[in-house]
Amino acid sequence: MVYQPDRSQYPQQRADGSLDIDLESGKYLKLWQGPQHPGITGNMSLELTVCGDEVVEAKTHVGYLHRGFEKLMERRTFIQCFPIVCRICVPEPDFNEYCYAAAVEELAGIQPPERSDWIRTLILEMGRINSYLMFLGGQAGSLGLGVVAQWSTYVRDLMLDRFEELTGARIYHMFILPGGVRGDLPEGFQQRMEETLKEIERTLGDIEDVMFCNAVFKKRTVGLGYIDPALFNPYGVTGPNARAGGVAKDVRRDQPYLIYSQLAFEPIVGQDSDVFARADVRRRDLLLSIDLIRQILAGMPKKGPVMAKIPNVLHWKIPPGETYIRGECSRGEYGYYLVTDGSGYPRRVNVRGPSYTHAVALLERLIVHVNISDVAGLMVSLHTYPPEIER
Amino acid sequence: MMRELYKKTKQLFPLGDLTEQRHDLVFVSIPHPFLSSLLRHLRDKEGFSHLVLLTAVDWLERGEFQLTYLLCNRSKAWDMGVRVVLPREGATMESIHTLWPTAATYQRELKEMFGIDFPGSPGVNDDFILEGWDDIPPYRRDFDTLKFAEARFTQRPGRESLDPAQHMAKHHSDGS
Amino acid sequence: MSIQDLLSPFTAWKNLFRDPVTIQDPFNDRPGSERYRGFHKNDVASCIGCGTCETICQNAAIDMVVGEGEPTGAGDSGLRPRIDYGRCCWCALCVDICMTGSLTMSNAYTWVERDPDAYRFTPGVDKKSWDNAPLGYQRAESHRLAPTQRVTMGEVAPERRIGSFEEIVQGYGVEQARLEADRCVSCGLCIATCPTHMSIPDYIQSVRDGDYEKGLALLYETNPFSNVCGRVCTHKCETVCAAGHEGEPVAIRWLKRHIVDQLPVEKYRRIIGDPKPPTGKRVAVIGAGPAGLTAAFDLAKMGHSVVVYEAREKPGGMFRYGIPEYRLPYDAMDIDIEIITSMGVEIRCHNRVGTDITMEQLHQEYDAVLLSIGLHLGRSTRIAGSDHKGVAKAVDLLRDIADGKSIDVPKQCVVIGGGNVAMDIARSMARLQKSTQGEIRVTVTALEDLDHFLADPEEVKECGEEGIAILDSRGPQEICLDDQGQIIGLRTWGVESIFDEQGRFAPRYNPEDEQIHPADRVIEAIGQQSDVTLLGEALTEKLAWNRGRIAVDGQGRTSEGWLWAAGDCVNGPDVVHAVADGHRVATDIDLMLQKKR
Known part of the structure; x- marks a missing residue:
C-alpha cells in the first residue's frame, strides 16, 4: 500500500492519549506476530494493530519463557544459584555468571585472583562475538537474506568449540563462579583461538560484501527504526542501540570492570541511529572484540591461580548488604542487583537486561507507522532477548 | 566525591543515612512522598539521567516493601540507589513514568509480581508476564514456589533417597 | 547506493564450490572435548556415600541409594548417588564438591534409550560405555568449594611446655572455631564410627551458629565427659571424616572442646536439666x-x-x-x-x-x-631382669605422678612400648628430668615400625619435639645389670616381624642387630590388665x-x-x-x- 498523505482514516487520539481504534469499523486489523514467527527474536510476540499494512499500535507480549529465576534464586544457596543464572540469556549467558559472581564476591568480601579476571574478560568477549554473529544472521534473515545466518552459524560453531574446550560446555558454560573461574586455559588454546578468529574475520568480510554492501539491504534498513538520541535516557537505551546514535555509551570504557582498563580500545560509534547504523556498529564491535581477544591472550599473565579460597559453599552465609554490578554485553548494559540479609540465600536478585527497556517501551514506540514487512527487521535491530525481560 | 553530593542533597531533601557500597555506588533512603522530587532533582541538576533499574525487595518479616530506584550519572560514572520503604499492606507508590517513560514497564511488572500499585502508570493493570494468574503476586516472599509446584505438578515416580547417617545407624555401628 | 552495492551480494556464489563444514552425524564420531561435562562416572570403590553431591545439587537430581556390592562400613555409608537425567543440568557442582574425587564426568554426550526411566542411573554401579572414558570433566586441583586445611591449633612451644605439666593444646578461639566448623559438610558419616554416636554434625553446626548452649545440650545427650573427650578422645570420628579424603579431617575433637570452653560451668546444669523424680532404686x-x-x-x-x-x-x-x-x-x-x-x-x-x-x-x-574398674595393673615383658626394682610399670608411675608423690627421677631411662601410654610416661619423665636435672634423656623402644605405630601420630611428633628418642622395631631382650646389680641399660634386637602367618603375636628378631640402650631405669608400657x-x-x-x-x-x-x-x-x-x-x-x-x- 502506498503511503497515504491523507491521515484521516487513521485513528484519533483519545483524551488520555490512547488511540481510538474501533475494530468493528473494518479499517483495522489485529495481527499477532509471534511467538513463533521466524522474525521474532526468541519467544516474544507482538500484538499489532494495522491499518492497511501500516502498524498503528503495538503491544509487546512476553512471558513465554518465564521461569521465575529471580524467585528461584531466593530458595537456593549462593553456590546453587550459579548453575541457573546463565539460563537467563541463552546466546550470551556469561554476563549472568560474571555479574552474579562479582556481586557475591563484593558482598562476601572475596577478591578473585588476577588471572581469573583475564579469563573472565576473555570469556565475555567470546560470548559477545557469538551474540553478534547470531544477531547478524537474524538481522539479515529478517529481511530475507538467509545465507548470512548460515555463515554466521558456522563460525559461531567454531567459537562454541573454543568455549567447549575452555569451559567444558558449548551453550551454558557454567564456568565463572564466585571466587574465580573453574579452570585455566587448555594447552594450545591461543593458537586454536587465533585460527577461529581468522575464520570469523574472513566470514565477516563475506558478510560485509553480501549484507552491508547490498542495495536491497540498504534500501530496506537505512532510515528504518530511527531512534532520536533524545530518547536514549528517557527510554533507558544502552549499548549498540545508543552508540549507533552517536552516544559512546560503553560500560567497558565508562566504568571499566575486570581488566578493560588495561586494554586499548575506543567504543564503536555510529551516526544515523537507524537499523543499518545499528547493524554496522555491531559488525564493527565484533571486529573490536576479535582485537580485544588477541590483546587478552597476548597480555594475560602466564601463571597464577584462577580461583580464590572460598568458604565451604554448603553453608555459605553472606552478611547483609546490597550492590549492583554491571557489564557491557552485546545488547547494552547488563547488571545484577543483589540484596543479602545475612542468611545462606540471596534475599533478592534482580537482573537488569538491556532488552527490558528496548523490547517493550522503546519498541512499542518505534513500531508505530512502520510497514508490517519491516517490523521483523526493526525489532531484530534492537537485538532483544526475551528471557532477560521476564527472568 | 559522592559524599559531598550526599551532603549537598541532604540540605534539600530528608535523606536517610548514606551507604557507601563502592567508591562509585551509594545507596540512600528517602521517605516516599519526596521520591519523585528527589529523582527529578538528581536527573535534572546532578546528571543522573539514566534510570538503570527499578525493583522491589520484600521484607516480609518487617511488613515492608523496599523499592530501589537505581540511577546513573554516566559522565561521572556514579551510581546512586534510592531506597523507599512502603508498608506492605496496600502498597501504593507514585508513578515516575513522567520522568522516565520506560519506568512504566518496571511499574507494570512490580504491580504484577509484588502487588505494588502505581496509579496512573500506563498499562499498570495489564498482564505483563503472567496471563491468567489467580494466586497472590508470586515474587512476594510469602508465595511458596515449592508448594505451588507440588500442588500443580506430579513427580515422576521411583525417586527415593536415603540419609547416609540414618542409613548407617541402621546398618553399621562400630563396636557398639 | 552505488553499482557496487548491486554487484557485491553476488560474491556469495563463490561458496558454491566449498566443502561442507558440517559433520555427518552419526557416521562420523565427534567426541566431546577434554573437559567436556558429559555423562557422570563414579569410582564406586573410592566413593564413600557421603551425599554431599546430593546436598549441593540445585536440581534435586541426585538420590542416595544402596549401592550394590558396596557394604556399609566405617566411613562409608554404602550408599551411592543415583542421578536423574530428567533433572540434571550438567553443572558439575557435584563433581566439584565430591569429597573423595570419585565422581567425575566423561566426555560422552549421546545416549539413546526407549525407556525414559533408564535415564535415572547410578554411575559406576550401572555399567555404561563411558565408564572408562579417559576424557571428560574433572575438578582442577586448585578448584575447591570447601577449605581443605585445618585451622591450626595453638600449642605451647616445646621449649616452654617441657619444663612443666602445663596443658599443651590451647584450644580454638571463637573465630578459629567457626572457620574450622565451616569445613564440615554435615554428611554424618562420623556418627556411626563414634562409639557413643555423638551428633557431631549438629554440634559442629552449633559452633558455626555460635549457639553454644544448644551445642552443650547436644554433647550431654550422648557424653557427660565432653571436657575430657574434647581433649583426649581417641577421635575415631576424625579417621572417617569425609574431609580427610582430599584434605585434613575436621578437628571434631577440638570443636567439642571449644563448645565446653565457651560456657561457664554454672550454666551447665540449667542446660542439661534436672534428674527425674526419685525411683527409690539403688x-x-x-x-x-x-x-x-x-x-x-x-x-x-x-x-x-x-x-x-x-x-x-x-x-x-x-x-x-x-x-x-x-x-x-x-x-x-x-x-x-x-x-x-x-x-x-x-x-x-x-x-x-x-x-x-x-x-x-x-x-x-x-x-x-x-x-567398672578399668585396667590398673601394668603387664610385664617378663624378660630377664624385669623383676628388678629399677624396672617400673608405666601405669604405676603415672598414678604416682597424678597423686603428687615424689618420684625418683632417673638420669636416663628407657621406655618399652609404642602405644599412647608409652608416650605418656616418656613425656612425663622428660618433664620431670627437665625440672629436676635440666636435661632430657629418655629413649622409647617399640616393637612396631613407625608406619604401624600404635600411638597417635601427634604424640609421636610431639615426643620428637620434646627431645625424646624413639627407636622403632626394637624387641627387648634383657635388662642389663652391672656388677653391683644396678641397671645399666636395656638390650634389644631388631624386629623382623611381629606376627606369624596366622596373625598370632610371635615376634621374630634379628640377633645380629643388637643394641644396648643405656639407662638407670627401665619402664614397661606394654599393656594393662584389671x-x-x-x-x-x-x-x-x-x-x-x-x-x-x-x-x-x-x-x-x-x-x-x-x-x-x-x-x-x-x-x-x-x-x-x-x-x-x-x-x-x-x-x-x-x-x-x-x-x-
Whole structure:
C-alpha cells in the first residue's frame, strides 16, 4: 500500500492519549506476530494493530519463557544459584555468571585472583562475538537474506568449540563462579583461538560484501527504526542501540570492570541511529572484540591461580548488604542487583537486561507507522532477548 | 566525591543515612512522598539521567516493601540507589513514568509480581508476564514456589533417597 | 547506493564450490572435548556415600541409594548417588564438591534409550560405555568449594611446655572455631564410627551458629565427659571424616572442646536439666572412671540413687591416673565430675571394694551393681631382669605422678612400648628430668615400625619435639645389670616381624642387630590388665570369663544377673568407648529396675 498523505482514516487520539481504534469499523486489523514467527527474536510476540499494512499500535507480549529465576534464586544457596543464572540469556549467558559472581564476591568480601579476571574478560568477549554473529544472521534473515545466518552459524560453531574446550560446555558454560573461574586455559588454546578468529574475520568480510554492501539491504534498513538520541535516557537505551546514535555509551570504557582498563580500545560509534547504523556498529564491535581477544591472550599473565579460597559453599552465609554490578554485553548494559540479609540465600536478585527497556517501551514506540514487512527487521535491530525481560 | 553530593542533597531533601557500597555506588533512603522530587532533582541538576533499574525487595518479616530506584550519572560514572520503604499492606507508590517513560514497564511488572500499585502508570493493570494468574503476586516472599509446584505438578515416580547417617545407624555401628 | 552495492551480494556464489563444514552425524564420531561435562562416572570403590553431591545439587537430581556390592562400613555409608537425567543440568557442582574425587564426568554426550526411566542411573554401579572414558570433566586441583586445611591449633612451644605439666593444646578461639566448623559438610558419616554416636554434625553446626548452649545440650545427650573427650578422645570420628579424603579431617575433637570452653560451668546444669523424680532404686558402681561415672550420670538422671565406690583418693579413674596433666588438666576433668555429682551421684573415695566393703554386701544392699574398674595393673615383658626394682610399670608411675608423690627421677631411662601410654610416661619423665636435672634423656623402644605405630601420630611428633628418642622395631631382650646389680641399660634386637602367618603375636628378631640402650631405669608400657581380686574367690568362680576378662552380654550384663561390667576392664583401653559402654549398661540396668518395680 502506498503511503497515504491523507491521515484521516487513521485513528484519533483519545483524551488520555490512547488511540481510538474501533475494530468493528473494518479499517483495522489485529495481527499477532509471534511467538513463533521466524522474525521474532526468541519467544516474544507482538500484538499489532494495522491499518492497511501500516502498524498503528503495538503491544509487546512476553512471558513465554518465564521461569521465575529471580524467585528461584531466593530458595537456593549462593553456590546453587550459579548453575541457573546463565539460563537467563541463552546466546550470551556469561554476563549472568560474571555479574552474579562479582556481586557475591563484593558482598562476601572475596577478591578473585588476577588471572581469573583475564579469563573472565576473555570469556565475555567470546560470548559477545557469538551474540553478534547470531544477531547478524537474524538481522539479515529478517529481511530475507538467509545465507548470512548460515555463515554466521558456522563460525559461531567454531567459537562454541573454543568455549567447549575452555569451559567444558558449548551453550551454558557454567564456568565463572564466585571466587574465580573453574579452570585455566587448555594447552594450545591461543593458537586454536587465533585460527577461529581468522575464520570469523574472513566470514565477516563475506558478510560485509553480501549484507552491508547490498542495495536491497540498504534500501530496506537505512532510515528504518530511527531512534532520536533524545530518547536514549528517557527510554533507558544502552549499548549498540545508543552508540549507533552517536552516544559512546560503553560500560567497558565508562566504568571499566575486570581488566578493560588495561586494554586499548575506543567504543564503536555510529551516526544515523537507524537499523543499518545499528547493524554496522555491531559488525564493527565484533571486529573490536576479535582485537580485544588477541590483546587478552597476548597480555594475560602466564601463571597464577584462577580461583580464590572460598568458604565451604554448603553453608555459605553472606552478611547483609546490597550492590549492583554491571557489564557491557552485546545488547547494552547488563547488571545484577543483589540484596543479602545475612542468611545462606540471596534475599533478592534482580537482573537488569538491556532488552527490558528496548523490547517493550522503546519498541512499542518505534513500531508505530512502520510497514508490517519491516517490523521483523526493526525489532531484530534492537537485538532483544526475551528471557532477560521476564527472568 | 559522592559524599559531598550526599551532603549537598541532604540540605534539600530528608535523606536517610548514606551507604557507601563502592567508591562509585551509594545507596540512600528517602521517605516516599519526596521520591519523585528527589529523582527529578538528581536527573535534572546532578546528571543522573539514566534510570538503570527499578525493583522491589520484600521484607516480609518487617511488613515492608523496599523499592530501589537505581540511577546513573554516566559522565561521572556514579551510581546512586534510592531506597523507599512502603508498608506492605496496600502498597501504593507514585508513578515516575513522567520522568522516565520506560519506568512504566518496571511499574507494570512490580504491580504484577509484588502487588505494588502505581496509579496512573500506563498499562499498570495489564498482564505483563503472567496471563491468567489467580494466586497472590508470586515474587512476594510469602508465595511458596515449592508448594505451588507440588500442588500443580506430579513427580515422576521411583525417586527415593536415603540419609547416609540414618542409613548407617541402621546398618553399621562400630563396636557398639 | 552505488553499482557496487548491486554487484557485491553476488560474491556469495563463490561458496558454491566449498566443502561442507558440517559433520555427518552419526557416521562420523565427534567426541566431546577434554573437559567436556558429559555423562557422570563414579569410582564406586573410592566413593564413600557421603551425599554431599546430593546436598549441593540445585536440581534435586541426585538420590542416595544402596549401592550394590558396596557394604556399609566405617566411613562409608554404602550408599551411592543415583542421578536423574530428567533433572540434571550438567553443572558439575557435584563433581566439584565430591569429597573423595570419585565422581567425575566423561566426555560422552549421546545416549539413546526407549525407556525414559533408564535415564535415572547410578554411575559406576550401572555399567555404561563411558565408564572408562579417559576424557571428560574433572575438578582442577586448585578448584575447591570447601577449605581443605585445618585451622591450626595453638600449642605451647616445646621449649616452654617441657619444663612443666602445663596443658599443651590451647584450644580454638571463637573465630578459629567457626572457620574450622565451616569445613564440615554435615554428611554424618562420623556418627556411626563414634562409639557413643555423638551428633557431631549438629554440634559442629552449633559452633558455626555460635549457639553454644544448644551445642552443650547436644554433647550431654550422648557424653557427660565432653571436657575430657574434647581433649583426649581417641577421635575415631576424625579417621572417617569425609574431609580427610582430599584434605585434613575436621578437628571434631577440638570443636567439642571449644563448645565446653565457651560456657561457664554454672550454666551447665540449667542446660542439661534436672534428674527425674526419685525411683527409690539403688545402684552401686565400682570405680569412678569414665564408664562408671557415665553410667552413674545416666542412672541418676533417670531418678535412681547411685553410689560410686572409688578405691583411690580422687574420682576420674584412668582419666586422672592414666593421662598426664599436660594432655588433660585436672580442673577440666573436675568440671565433668562436678556436673555428674550435681545430678545426685554420690562418690565414695578411698573406699576399696573387697577391703572396705565386700561384693556380697553390695549385692545385698543395692538393686544392681556395676563393675567398672578399668585396667590398673601394668603387664610385664617378663624378660630377664624385669623383676628388678629399677624396672617400673608405666601405669604405676603415672598414678604416682597424678597423686603428687615424689618420684625418683632417673638420669636416663628407657621406655618399652609404642602405644599412647608409652608416650605418656616418656613425656612425663622428660618433664620431670627437665625440672629436676635440666636435661632430657629418655629413649622409647617399640616393637612396631613407625608406619604401624600404635600411638597417635601427634604424640609421636610431639615426643620428637620434646627431645625424646624413639627407636622403632626394637624387641627387648634383657635388662642389663652391672656388677653391683644396678641397671645399666636395656638390650634389644631388631624386629623382623611381629606376627606369624596366622596373625598370632610371635615376634621374630634379628640377633645380629643388637643394641644396648643405656639407662638407670627401665619402664614397661606394654599393656594393662584389671585387678579383679576384689571379686573374691567365690564370685570369681561363679562368673563366666572370656580370655581373662569378665564375659558380658551385648548389654554389659555378666553371668550374674545383678552384676554388670563396663569400660576398659571389659573392652580394653579406649576413653570414648568406655563412655559408650557406660550409656549402654545404664540403659540395661534401668530396664531391669523398671521391671522390678
